[in-house]
Amino acid sequence: MDPLVHLPSVPLRQRTQSTEEFNAIPAHVYPCNTARRADGVMSVAGVPLTDIAERYGTPAFILDEDDFRSRCRRLAKAFGGGQRVHYASKAFISKTVCRWVAEEGLALDVASQGELQVALAADFPPERITVHGNNKSRDFLTLAVESGVELIVIDSLQEISLLSDVATSVGCEQDVLVRVTPGVHVDTHEFIATSHEDQKFGFSLASGAAYRAAMACVDAKNLSFRGLHCHVGSQVFDAAGFVLAAERLLKMWAGLLQELPREEGERLNILDLGGGYGIAYMPDQQALDVEHVAANLLEKVAEASYKVGVPRPVVNVEPGRAIAGPSMVTVYRVGTVKDVETSDRTVRRYISVDGGMSDNIRPALYQAEYDVRIANREVEGDLVHCRIVGSHCESGDILVNDLPVPNDVRPGDLLVIAATGAYCYSMSSRYNMMMRPPVVTVKDGESAVMIRRETIEDVLSLET
Secondary structure (H helix, E strand, C coil): CCCCCCCCCCCHHHCCCCHHHHHCCCCCCCCCCEEECCCCCEEECCEEHHHHHHHHCCCEEEEEHHHHHHHHHHHHHHCCCHHHEEEECCCCCCHHHHHHHHHCCCEEEECCHHHHHHHHHCCCCHHHEEECCCCCCHHHHHHHHHHCCCEEEECCHHHHHHHHHHHHHHCCCEEEEEEEECCCCCCCCHHHECCCCCCCCCEECCCCHHHHHHHHHHHCCCEEEEEEECCCECCECCCHHHHHHHHHHHHHHHHHHHHCCHHHHHHCCEEECCCCECCCCCCCCCCCCHHHHHHHHHHHHHHHHHHHCCCCCEEEECCCHHHHHHHEEEEEEEEEEEEEECCCCCEEEEEEECCCCCCCCHHHHHCCCCCEEECCCCCCCCEEEEEEECCCCCCCCEEEEEEEEECCCCCCCEEEECCCCCCCHHHCCCHHHCCCCCEEEEECCEEEEEECCCCHHHHHCCCC
8 A cells, every 4th residue: 555645634633743652542531541562452451452352353342440430439529429420321321330330329310211221220229310301201200200219300391290290190209300401502512512592401591491490390299399400511621611500500599499488498409510521532632620620610609609699509410421431442453444546636545444333423423533543563654644434334434534544554453442431332323234342341451241242133033
């Protein structure tokens, strides 16, 4: 394969300065126990990725248990207790993950009936579960109430009536929060910004809809209105948005206390500020400093509470990506490598791997960027202009759009993509009947299958 004819400009974030830099491992992007051995092979938690590929095949997700658990503990300490930190299971859920979260003392939030069923199957304490969703069915709400979940986040006026009826049928009182869209615009992709007015979640603060929903919850039979919830977006790096949202919600809080009977007002004590803490996907990014954010946020909530004259609420948060994302990598095997000349005589090298958009849809959905390394050896070639693509019959099946890669990457090499723990397996599909990869846990030099590889027999067994 010849060197490139021309190297077009590449976004600064994806520039690799040298082959040596490409072989180096940016520690803040990969699981904390990642290393490159003297023979050039990458390992996670003491397990060589070559051994993972040989034993379990590729593609495969590799999850560092100690890394995952350490992030749980770090967040719990930062926010003053694990039960104030609700792991957002939509990022990645399994029975094993639920058990880890429970053992580390955290709470859990679920966004579907299926996620709740997984948590209950793992014996996760229901009194530490918060339930989300913009279109909860009667069956979902019934399961939640009967299971004894801690909180249900109200997302529509219809849901207030439906949940009141369910709670009355079950014969219990259900604690609820009202989801508010406070109109805080954060710097993230529009598809994962969730606090602006024109979107499907929650009740508008500016229009008064959130206030009316809260009062409707107070009046509803067998519902106990406990507080407010918001979520400003995902992959957010500026803590100011969380602070502004808290201040706006507390002003609404003060207005509610003026209207509520004393007994009802005393129940109002939970302010859930969601998650969305950004992580480093690329070497030049830095994850949001959770200790700094927590200290700043709790301080600002205390100040704002005093300013508007309300008791300081309990603050809940819902990190998912910040725990699961950096704890996992995906290993692929390189297949076809070919150079493609474009109309302007620019040559781009296409490196195809044996997975793609079925195991990581985020680049296609959000133009997400990822860091790439070769896992089975150190590479030595000159940098060439590359695109990392999957094996699906889809031109948009691109994992990394533009990346200078050493020109000695060849078929059979193992390619690893970092920070794939959040919204990769959980959003995976069987497009082109490519089966979902396994999730393999690693710890202290040992590996184990958490979720086995899906097979064609699994799929065929669904047909009647």
